[in-house]
Amino acid sequence: MxxxxxxxxxxxxxxxxxxxxxxxxxxxxxxxxxxxxxxxxxxxxxxxxxxxxxxxxxxxxELELGKLKAENDRYLSWLTEDPKSMPAMDRKIKGLEKDLNKFKAAAASASASEVLEGAMAKVSSYEYSMPFSKGESFIDPKTKAVIGISDIGSDYTARGTLSLPGKEAVKLRGVQPGETWDFEKAGVSYRMTLDKVNWLNNTIKASVVEIPKDDN
Missing domain, CATH: 1.20.5 (Single alpha-helices involved in coiled-coils or other helix-helix interfaces)
Structure with a gap:
């Protein structure tokens, strides 16, 4: 091998x-x-x-996501209950807007009523009244009718002078509340009234009103 x-x-x-x-x-x-x-x-x-x-x-x-969702729902609930939170503020704003619309409608209605009242006032009868004291005079600015009181008695009567348009001045003695005097001015009828006489505080109240033609 x-x-x-x-x-x-x-x-x-x-x-x-x-x-x-x-x-x-x-x-x-x-x-x-x-x-x-x-x-x-x-x-x-x-x-x-x-x-x-x-x-x-x-x-x-997944566990963390579940926790975050639960916390988010809880925070949203807190925010809804908190008056200062955005959801609560949003509801408050909507409520205020609703109230504002109601007030606007009411204001518009009130304005219309005021216009109507003003129009009615223009066609209504003239009336003027004013309180004054003893020693003073009441002068109606439209008709220039004058009533002056110089003294008031303990029986609640008054003394003074009355001067009406188209008439001579007259002396008043012992006149009582409710006394009236009719007169005319520029074709319109008026009535002077002694409304109140108060001896305790020496005050008087008088008024002048236009008399409707139906009452003449």
Missing amino acids: SNWLEDHPVYTIIGHTVLVATVTWVVSSYMIDESKVNLYRAKAENADSKSSQYLAKISVL
């Missing part, structure tokens, strides 16, 4: 090389396959680990 190897050195070298290469390939293939298996196993385990981590994070996030 040794002689054959010595006689055929080329074949010996080739065979040895082939054998070494084969063994090397087999060992390398095994090692490579084992390495791939380990790599894939590591990747799979890593993927499982990441998946577990993501699932854990999702669970935590």
